[in-house]
Amino acid sequence: xxxxxxxxxxxxxxxxxxxxxxxxxxxxxxxxxxxxxxxxxxxxxxxxxxxxxxxxxxxxxxxxxxxxxxxxxxxxxxxxxxxxxxxxxxxxxxxxxxxxxxxxxxxxxxxxxxxxxxxxxxxxxxxxxxxxxxxxxxxxxxxxxxxxxxxxxxxxxxxxxxxxxxxxxxxxxxxxxxxxxxxxxxxxxxxxxxxxxxxxxxxxxxxxxxxxxxxxxxxxxxxxxxxxxxxxxxxxxxxxxxxxxxxxxxxxxxxxxxxxxxxxxxxxxxxxxxxxxxxxxxxxxxxxxxxxxxxxxxxxxxxxxxxxxxxxxxxxxxxxxxxxxxxxxxxxxxxxxxxxxxxxxxxxxxxxxxxxxxxxxxxxxxxxxxxxxxxxxxxxxxxxxxxxxxxxxxxxxxxxxxxxxxxxxxxxxxxxxxxxxxxxxxxxxxxxxxxxxxxx
Numbered sequence: 001x002x003x004x005x006x007x008x009x010x011x012x013x014x015x016x017x018x019x020x021x022x023x024x025x026x027x028x029x030x031x032x033x034x035x036x037x038x039x040x041x042x043x044x045x046x047x048x049x050x051x052x053x054x055x056x057x058x059x060x061x062x063x064x065x066x067x068x069x070x071x072x073x074x075x076x077x078x079x080x081x082x083x084x085x086x087x088x089x090x091x092x093x094x095x096x097x098x099x100x101x102x103x104x105x106x107x108x109x110x111x112x113x114x115x116x117x118x119x120x121x122x123x124x125x126x127x128x129x130x131x132x133x134x135x136x137x138x139x140x141x142x143x144x145x146x147x148x149x150x151x152x153x154x155x156x157x158x159x160x161x162x163x164x165x166x167x168x169x170x171x172x173x174x175x176x177x178x179x180x181x182x183x184x185x186x187x188x189x190x191x192x193x194x195x196x197x198x199x200x201x202x203x204x205x206x207x208x209x210x211x212x213x214x215x216x217x218x219x220x221x222x223x224x225x226x227x228x229x230x231x232x233x234x235x236x237x238x239x240x241x242x243x244x245x246x247x248x249x250x251x252x253x254x255x256x257x258x259x260x261x262x263x264x265x266x267x268x269x270x271x272x273x274x275x276x277x278x279x280x281x282x283x284x285x286x287x288x289x290x291x292x293x294x295x296x297x298x299x300x301x302x303x304x305x306x307x308x309x310x311x312x313x314x315x316x317x318x319x320x321x322x323x324x325x326x327x328x329x330x331x332x333x334x335x336x337x338x339x340x341x342x343x344x345x346x347x348x349x350x351x352x353x354x355x356x357x358x359x360x361x362x363x364x365x366x367x368x369x370x371x372x373x374x375x376x377x378x379x380x381x382x383x384x385x386x387x388x389x390x391x392x393x394x395x396x397x398x399x400x401x402x403x404x405x406x407x408x409x410x411x412x413x414x415x416x417x418x419x420x421x422x423x424x425x426x427x428x429x430x431x432x433x434x435x436x437x438x439x440x
Contacts, residue, residue, distance in 0.1 A: 001099050001376045004034055017105040020112050020338035025102045033095040040088040047081045100226055104373040106338045107347040113337040116140050121349070122333035126325040137335065148359030155357060155407035156288035158414055159185065162438050165289065177278075177293045181406075184436045188409070188422070189296065189402055191429035193271050196298040196323055196399055203319050205269035205300055210249035212273060213240040218252040221378030223344030223370075233275050233293075242275035246299040247396045252378055254303065258389055259382040265312065266303040269399065271296065289403040290362060296402040302395040305382065306372065309393035313369040316397045317349050320365040323400050326425050329353040329408055332361065344370045353404070357411035362404040367397035 007014055007030055018025045111117050120138045124131030148154070159165030164185025170178040181189055197207055216239050219225040224232065224244060233242040243249060250268050259266070274297050289295075300319060304312045317333070324331050334350045341348050345368040352361035374380070375391040382392050413421040419437040422430060 001373060002102055002105065003376065004030075004099070006105075007031060007099075007102070008034065014102070014105065017338075018103065020106060021103050021341065022339045023103050026098050027102070030095065030098050030102070033091050033098065036091045037088065037095060040084060040091060044081065044084050044088055047084065100220065100377070103343045104223075104341075104346050104370065106341060106345075107369075109335070110341065110347055111137075111139075111335065111337045113339060115337060115340040117337040118334045118340060118350070119337075120332050121335050122321075123331070124321075124325070125330045126328040127330070129325075131325075140334070146359050146361070149356040152357040152411060153414060154288060155355065155410040158357070158410045158418075158420065159288075161418060162420065162436055164188070164436065174293075177291070179289050179292060183439060184430075184433070185406075187430055187433075188426070188436065189406060191426045192402060192405060193296065193298060195426055195429050197269055197271060199323060199326075200269040200298070200300060200319065200399055203267075203322075205267045205319075208246075208250060208253070208268050208270045210243070210246055210270050210272055212243055212275075214243055214249050214252070215239050216241065218248055218255070218378075221252050221255060222248050222374055223342070223377065224248060227343050231277050233277055243272060244276050245274045245297060246270040246272035247301060250299065250301040251374055251380075251394055251396070254380055254392075255378045257381070259303070259392070261305065261382050261384045264303060264305050264382060264392075265308065268301045270299050270301070272299070273297075288358070289407055290358075292403065298399045298402075300397045300399045303380065303382075304393045304395065305384070306390070306393050309369055309371060309395060312393075312395055313347065313349075313367065316395055317351075317367045320351055320367055320397045320399050324351055324353060324364065327405070327409065327423050329412065342366070342368065344368075344373050346371045346373065351400075353408045355404075355408050355411045357414065358407070362408060364400045364404045364408070365398035368395060370394045370396075 002014065007027065011027060011031060014025075015027050018027065111119050116139075118140050120134045120140065120143075122131065122133055156165065156167070160167070162185070164182055166180040166182055170180040173180075201207060213235065216225055219232070219241055228244070232244055235241065249272075250270050253268075254266075273294055275294050277293060278291060300316060302312055302316060321331070321333070331351060331353045334352065336348045336350055348366055348368040350363050351365040351367070352363050355362050371393050372391040374394045380392045380394065381389050383389055409423065410420050413423070415421060415435070419435045421435050422433055427434060
């Protein structure tokens with residue numbers, strides 16, 4: 001969350017940031033409540049001090065009459081103090097709730113507007129090794145209309161023809177918006193997960209296998225609650241939720257702790273299934289495995305000192321791009337516009353890869369810096385070299401999300417005979433398998 005000092009001292013700037021995100025946050029009410037809290041707290045503390053002083057006078061009274069008079073005076077004051085303390089608790093409770101609905105402030109370099117106003121900052125092709133910075137960045141509004149490449153099939157057709165994606169039986173088991181991977185499809189996904197984790201380990205990410213169910217407090221910590229409660233799966237009768245991403249349990253690992261500055265930075269990678277109760281519309285946009293209720297993802301999470309977090313964002317982006325390059329994908333990197341940022345993000349880069357059979361760019365990674373926003377919500381702190389306790393900066397990035405990575409491999413590496421070439425980096429993880437072919 002934003003600090004109350006920021007909300008008080010930069011009120012107009014916070015309002016402008018909310019407007020840029022398309023969020024109607026109760027900033028004026030928050031400032032009003034904080035004024036009430038300050039006033040009530042001052043009065044309560046004064047009355048508590050008077051009560052303590054009266055207690056000393058009562059103890060020092062020389063006769064019963066004087067002692068009884070002082071006691072009666074305090075009984076009258078006690079009722080007034082109880083009322084003020086109730087009002088203070090009510091104001092603090094409402095203030096705490098409203099603070100949780102204010103989004104993070106975008107970095108100055110984030111372009112204003114919707115997704116279409118996002119800008120392309122890098123373009124590249126992993127097959128040729130060519131990559132260049134787009135300078136000045138180019139708006140998505142200036143891009144040509146997309147279409148599938150002639151003769152290329154979408155991944156859902158390829159997957160069914162090869163017998164490695166089964167939508168029909170998944171629907172029998174779980175209903176719509178699920179899929180089964182079979183045979184070499186299941187092996188390919190498992191190989192991708194293991195290879196990605198191995199690559200991240202080489203970049204000093206300590207691997208964690210997290211729980212798939214977390215407490216509400218953990219979701220509040222990352223900014224998923226209260227805003228996104230309707231997009232997640234809740235275990236009825238419990239305080240447990242299925243995770244929308246491994247970011248949630250990993251970010252909360254150090255909740256309410258104080259890390260020593262010498263131990264920073266801390267980097268973790270994690271594989272998990274992720275669960276999101278998205279609202280789906282009909283048509284081509286939801287065909288295949290692009291948008292589903294359950295999907296696998298490899299995540300990278302970083303805990304940094306504030307002065308290092310923006311450089312760390314660039315490093316994190318490169319670590320995600322290393323996976324994309326090694327798979328030979330054609331890709332682009334977007335700096336997302338303000339209204340398309342996640343609730344907690346100060347800046348986000350999306351890595352999109354070209355799916356030539358579907359004729360569209362698919363996001364396989366979002367790389368974000370949350371600065372101290374999540375740290376304030378989850379109470380993530382560190383002790384600096386001067387002994388001061390400060391909030392950490394948190395960052396995360398997908399490295400990568402599996403469904404769209406799988407989809408892109410099938411579409412990009414499809415052959416005329418219907419088989420799919422396996423990326424070379426995965427051969428050792430598949431027992432030397434070089435191509436996926438239809439089984440009789």
